Amino acid sequence: MGHTILERIIALQKRTSNIRNLCILAHVDHGKTTLADCLVASNGIISSRLAGKLRYLDSREDEQIRGITMKSSAISLHYTTGEDEYLINLIDSPGHVDFSSEVSTAVRLCDGAIVVVDAVEGVCPQTQVVLRQAWLENIRPVLVINKIDRLIVELKLTSQEAFTHLQKILEQVNAVTGTLFTSKVLEERAEKDTGAPSSCPENSNGDQVYDWSAGLEETDDSDLYFSPDRGNVVFASAIDGWGFRIHQFAEMYSQKMGIRSSVLLKTLWGDFYLNLKAKKIMKGAQSKGKKPLFVQLVLDNIWSLYDAVVTRRDKEKVEKMVTSLGLKVMARDLRHSDPKVLLSAICSQWLPVSQAVLSMVCEKLPSPAEMSSERVEKLMSVGVRRFDSLHEKTQELKKAFLDCSADGTAPVIVFVSKMFAVDPKSLPQNKQRPLTQEEIAQRRELARQRHAERQTTNQSAETPGSPDDGGASIPSTPATNSVTDTLCAQTEALSVKAAVEDESKEHFVAFARVYSGVIRKGQRVFVLGPKYDPSLALRTLPEGCSVADELPAIPHMACCTVDRLYLLMGRELDELDEVPSGNVLGIGGMEEFILKSATISTSPACPPFTPLNFEATPIVRVAIEPKHPSEMPKLVRGMKLLNQADPCAEVLIQETGEHVLVTAGEVHLQRCLDDLRERFAKIEISASEPIIPFRETIIRPPKVDMVNEEMGKQQKVAVIHQVKDDQSKYPEGIQVDSTGLVILTTPNKMATVRVRAIPLPEQVTRLLEDNVEVIRTMEQFSTFVREGKTLDINQKILENIQDFKVKLESHLQGHKWRGAVERIWAFGPRRCGPNILLNSIESYRRPSIWQCLDQEKERPETLTFRDFDNSIVSGFQLATLSGPMCEEPLMGVCFSIETWDMNFQKDLVDKEPSTDTQSGSSVDCYGPFSGQLIATVKEACRYAFQAQPQRLMAATYTCEIMATAEVLGRVYGVLSKREGRVLHEEMKEGTDMFIIKAVLPVAESFGFADEIRKRTSGLASPQLVFSHWEVISSDPLWVPTTEEEYLHFGEKADSSNQALKYMNAVRRRKGLYVDEKIVEHGEKQRTLGKNK
């Protein structure tokens, strides 16, 4: 870019009232980037011939290949109208739903938005979303109806039809705005009702108050709507380079026809027609079958132009038209075989789109100085906090916002909405630039020196043989060499300088806007994180302190020096020294301080801006692994960088060791993976479905079978291989009775345990899960007591424990659980999980786990631990850590140890630890006794578990889906296909959106978001949050046993058994034995010999 433009822009940056910050928003493929191209071309940055083809702002390679924008990028443009000069900071945003986070970052920095709508497709889902986003951020939109050429060329509509079509589109857009408005009014009213029920509406004044009856009617909403006669609508075809507002035509015709332009302006759009005889403009064109004014004066002209140029290629007519319009078209264009070239040559002169759009923008959109106080308050008040509740000093800053003064004294307030990675090569400081005179001189000097050095060394080398020189020359050579080296190094350092060291590092530039003051290079500023609390800082900081002082550490605040400031010019950056308020800019060197977004200020009183509201929350989860396991550290580093560079992506390491990337959608995921591969990690990676956790549990024996018949009444089908043979599951040496009591003896026959597994009530399981911390403290206490020490637990925790115990008692009712709470032996797995070991041994009374509660009371001496108490607990822990179904942890199971007999000589146990009988246990071929007992208890627990009806538990998401009424059926279809269950649905007040709440197994969630979006054409957007574990009702080990079941499910019955599918998938993944045949039918295999 030329120097002159840069200088002009810098000059313009200071004139706040002539700045327009705006973004282009639309549904995907409605022509945002093409429009941006036209605007960029008007500034001479790209050729106007290439406008619409180049897509200048799509600087990424994959953006160009895929043809969609994936990031928001800014460019500063210069626009002159009459004597006024304007600086336009244009931000192009992506339209794809996956990148709506990028839209949020763009919208936040702007004061106005150009909403582009495709003339053929009309209002699309994403159009609604962007309108809502613009609405929520309180920025003013203007409308561009794009691709009108498609109405002519593709749909072949007549001008009359096109007019009605355009009217419809405008109505649709206004309808969306209308619903936004009504929902806001309703919301506000509801808020008022709940917030201040006592305050009478009469007391408060102003237009903010709505009473019940006339809420909607009273509020004036006419200035919200788009209407051509208000001048906030442009009709355009960005690809052909034309666009107009009706102002232009109104002026044109007012001269020609002698009607006042203000009259024309009002009548040009709408149901008016020209009565030629009366020379009057009359209402009711439609009812009288006349051509509306808009058709007659505007569309017909365009239609005839297209007809002449594109359809009929009538050279003479074209020439006539060109001369009548007073345009000059180059002969080259006239001769061109592609009519499009000629068309755009004519149109871009006749009705240049950039002119139409930019003039509208300058007229209709506010300058940064005109920010409404409502918006300021919204920006400054984080979360639910109201503006008035903020610190006084903070409230004072509001004035700074409103002034938007570029004064040096005003506090600097900058908001960073995202960080984006920049190729180090494209940074201005690394760019090749012409050398200055001095540098050339310096280089010459160095070269000369080097030359001289070389000559001297050569001379000394030439005369090595001379005896008198010999001694002197040898030591001198290395010295001269080193001098040459340093010289070389110097030169290199001059030319390449920092580029080398920077090459390896990824550079981040903060995408930001100055709201107040002037930000300068080298300035010290506060960087305030999103969770920063100004009132806290103001309390801790001394009065009147500044950034330069030594400051105490305050959470979420950092001090740093502004390293570099950039003017964002699409794919290029230009370095600046200072940026006054109201401008969009890039800040370099902030990657250490800012993660994703932040507020930069010179005043500690500045509140962090409200977090960006993202329309799409990240829900597509994948596990990422490097192709070569040794490249793990690179991957982690790359993922951290990615997290910083992408406002919407989340990365985390799971307990299983998986590195999980959460993205907004499949396209977003693809981009993130590409970024990881090519920029951040630079390694080969593979993405896969993340591991899905399961839990194993048991339930009470079901009363009905799979066909809802009562159990036990049917005749068992006498198919031998179908009948479950209970005893065959158990190896020898284990006795299981019909009630599920398991008796198992240690291999050396010294101890026998009887264990029974009992399902825990659901509330108990949940209670145990919620009180993990409490259990852990109790555990800690018991171990201390066992060693004869005491641990002081504070009152609060004791209360918690007491509370936990009471709740547990209240849930464990019934004779089966009598005294169970007192008899709890341990929790597991990991000593604090949702499973219980119960001590039901009559003769064994061990110290209770609740002993921390009754410290004061004297403990009876009889309660002592038996030997090997710990082994039993360890066995239980191991058993609960991995269940028999697929080695996943157990949940909600109670193991009750009924007896524990040690049938061996007493003295052996007593002496066993001592050295001489140690031989006794080591002679034992089964290893130490404690180990044997652990193994035995573990096995016993496992068999006891298996003796009960086993079930898998699946992790479930709660899923909230917003959908319009027409796609409701499809949403239900996708949900039921994926085993989801709808909890309830309700209509959102004031809109036509439904909110559906459902539960969905995590196992079915892979690809769910994508499927639902595809099936509903993007009209439904789900949000998934992990909620709880849910028992899968089907038995994974079930086989049909009754005649009805046999008839209903067939012999194998594997079609409907979801639990079996899950179980086998886990077993296969873990390399466990899967009960599957290698070949289904023996008959149906073919063996072809090798030598035949």
Place this chain on the structure above:
Amino acid sequence: MSIFTPTNQIRLTNVAVVRMKKGGKRFEIACYKNKVMSWRSGAEKDLDEVLQTNTVFVNVSKGQVAKKDDLSVAFGTEDLTEICKQILAKGELQVSDKERHSQLEQMFRDIATIVAEKCVNPETKRPYTVNLIERAMKDIHYSVKANKSTKQQALEVIKQLKESIQIQRAHMRLRFVLPAKDGKRLKEKLKTLIKVVESEDFDDQLEMVCLIDPGCFREIDELIRCETKGKGTLEVLSLKDVEEGDERLE
């Protein structure tokens, strides 16, 4: 005298022969390929899917059926199905490629799972995923031995993997309390077995929390039990020391 020429060479298609020697005689049955292992593991319950025919042969490829007398002498029964079942359960057979493949694959997975369970990334203290271990095992070209236990092989794999990726056995966290005089004596011995001492408290008795390699556990256990005559206590705080919970990368 048999002449082994292509014309009189009969090739059996889709037949797996299971042989058994009993009572000095050789008996064979004809089964479908890839089915015998399924039968033995219990996955296949339908005998007709396994057996081609329930005739017992002396030589399947020649079609020589075993004599009834021989059968009743060797097996003590004339029920052919019963005899077939016995031969199926105990006879020897050539394991087919599919069967072997699936068995090896299963073992490979099993080994990877065991390795993933036992090991952590020493930098992050987090486990590796099974997938990653599998890939690393393929990278070092580890071949599974069918006749060795998976646990044994897993330990071997860990050793080999240490050369290519950062991996180590997850440490066991132990806590032991020793009487003072034993503590002094044993401390040096124990120190050699301990990887990291997390806390050490020595007043009237020695109390230590430390991380050890799981391989040393038995040794330490033995040492403490023998040397302190049962006065020292040893407690396993956690079987493997790993980071718990999810971590957000920032």
